[in-house]
Amino acid sequence: MTALLPGMCQPFPVPGIRLGVAQAGIKRQGRDDLLVIETQAGASCAALFTRNAFCAAPVIVAREHLASAPRWLVVNSGNANAGTGERGLADARQTCECLAGLAGGDARQVLPFSTGVIGEYLPLDRLERALPEALASLDEEGWERAARAIMTTDTRVKMASRRIPVAGDTLTVTGIAKGAGMIHPDMATMLAFLGSDARIDAADLQSLLARCVDRTFNCITVDGDTSTNDACVLLASGMSPAPRLVPGTAEFAGFEQAVFEVCAELAEAIVRDGEGATKLIRIRVEQAADGGEARTVAKTIAHSPLVKTAFFASDPNWGRILAAIGRAGCQHLDINRVSIWLGSVQIVDQGSRAAGYTEASGAAVMAQDDILVRVVLGRGSATETVLTCDFSYDYVRINAEYRT
Incomplete structure (x- = not known):
């Protein structure tokens, strides 16, 4: 049962x-x-x-x-x-x-x-x-x-x-x-x-x-x-x-x-309970121009198969998050004002790798079951949060076998 x-x-x-x-x-x-x-x-x-x-x-x-x-x-x-x-x-x-x-x-x-x-x-x-x-x-x-x-x-x-x-x-x-x-x-x-x-x-x-x-x-x-x-x-x-x-x-x-x-x-x-999910990921986008922009950026990150598989592997490949933000369609985005955190660990500061960031600290956060990704755009006052999960081997198996 x-x-x-x-x-x-x-x-x-x-x-x-x-x-x-x-x-x-x-x-x-x-x-x-x-x-x-x-x-x-x-x-x-x-x-x-x-x-x-x-x-x-x-x-x-x-x-x-x-x-x-x-x-x-x-x-x-x-x-x-x-x-x-x-x-x-x-x-x-x-x-x-x-x-x-x-x-x-x-x-x-x-x-x-x-x-x-x-x-x-x-x-x-x-x-x-x-x-x-x-x-x-x-x-x-x-x-x-x-x-x-x-x-x-x-x-x-x-x-x-x-x-x-x-x-x-x-x-x-x-x-x-x-x-x-x-x-x-x-x-x-x-x-x-x-x-x-x-x-x-x-x-x-x-x-x-x-x-x-x-x-x-x-x-x-x-x-x-x-x-x-x-x-x-x-x-x-x-x-x-x-x-x-x-x-x-x-x-x-x-x-x-x-x-x-x-x-x-x-x-x-x-x-x-996402199919094959092993982790819950909260993506919070802050200081967006408006709520629609904040939600769009958060969903672009959440929809990325590369981001989701990195979370499954506990691999702090933060370049995938950065790339997702960049293709989210923010008009006139000043990348030098963007900062990103994994939990309490800052991975990007003003558009580039944070000075104090280490792979070990990023991997420790990625290994958790409940993870917060925090993105600060530096464009306004809007904040939105989107919930997603990782992509595991089981997601492919469940959907490949759905009708069998």
């Missing part, structure tokens, strides 16, 4: 949100691979989706249904239902129809999600046969089993939870995610589902989620590949007796911080 990531706690149940799983045999027999999430009538729902032009059929249908006060999410692993044309769209819509019929709702209140191999048709018959079992197992305590059901190449379940006091009551935020490869989100992550018992308008929930995602899931990368199926959903059941959350209040800010922390914890868990 897959384990929890270090430091990860069991999630808090969320009043008004239930999760149920089943074994549909979509990828292989004997494992949960179908998930249904149910919330209350009148709940609020926010969602963000991939910007990949070849977005999967369930993404298209979920976007269509988002404005219809969704009450159910249905998720399958093992098959992405992407690159499947009109049949894929019909299968995604039929999945919604089937679930709505069983649950007593409207198909437009169902958001479908899929993850797995691209270009294969969804085995709709197996999925439909398993839906009653998933509905029968709906439970507010079902978060961990749900997290396992959506895994593909993940080796660890990814869960996070927060409880915060609001006006004498308590609000809960709990989330699960899956993702280990094809991670370079342009909206969210592979798949992430969050729930809360807060009372909040859907428009406010949507803008809040967008801000949290931009600072978390949009700041991670494993391999620079944006998936066809990325989605992040936040349900708010409205079951808490706490007052309705209104922007501009301390209570709203506290709730947003809790959502941010759950997203941040899940995002880091994805990078730590």
Whole structure:
């Protein structure tokens, strides 16, 4: 059985949100691979989706249904239902129809999600046969089993939870995610589902989620590949007796911080579980002209296979970092103002090798499991941090053998 990531706690149940799983045999027999999430009538729902032009059929249908006060999410692993044309769209819509019929709702209140191999048709018959079992197992305590059901190449379940006091009551935020490869989100992550018992308008929930995602899931990368199926959903059941959350209040800010922390914890868990990853690398770019420039420089470093393989080998080949900064597209970059650190070790000072730097000190930092790369551009006041991981032999093996 897959384990929890270090430091990860069991999630808090969320009043008004239930999760149920089943074994549909979509990828292989004997494992949960179908998930249904149910919330209350009148709940609020926010969602963000991939910007990949070849977005999967369930993404298209979920976007269509988002404005219809969704009450159910249905998720399958093992098959992405992407690159499947009109049949894929019909299968995604039929999945919604089937679930709505069983649950007593409207198909437009169902958001479908899929993850797995691209270009294969969804085995709709197996999925439909398993839906009653998933509905029968709906439970507010079902978060961990749900997290396992959506895994593909993940080796660890990814869960996070927060409880915060609001006006004498308590609000809960709990989330699960899956993702280990094809991670370079342009909206969210592979798949992430969050729930809360807060009372909040859907428009406010949507803008809040967008801000949290931009600072978390949009700041991670494993391999620079944006998936066809990325989605992040936040349900708010409205079951808490706490007052309705209104922007501009301390209570709203506290709730947003809790959502941010759950997203941040899940995002880091994805990078730590990157396919074949052995190290977590934080790339912080400071004194950039603006936030976009800082993030671009950080991602250019993070996407470099040469940088990532050097980290795997614990080789302080800092010229690879320097080269990545130089090709990041900073207009009129003054290289004589650029400085770079590995952890507390300065490797570049004002554009060239730092006087006190030694290979031994650089190698000592590179051998660590959690590494900070700090880049100071000397151009402004903006700072951004991107999380990534190293490239190991196992990354190639996992992806070469993905369909075998």
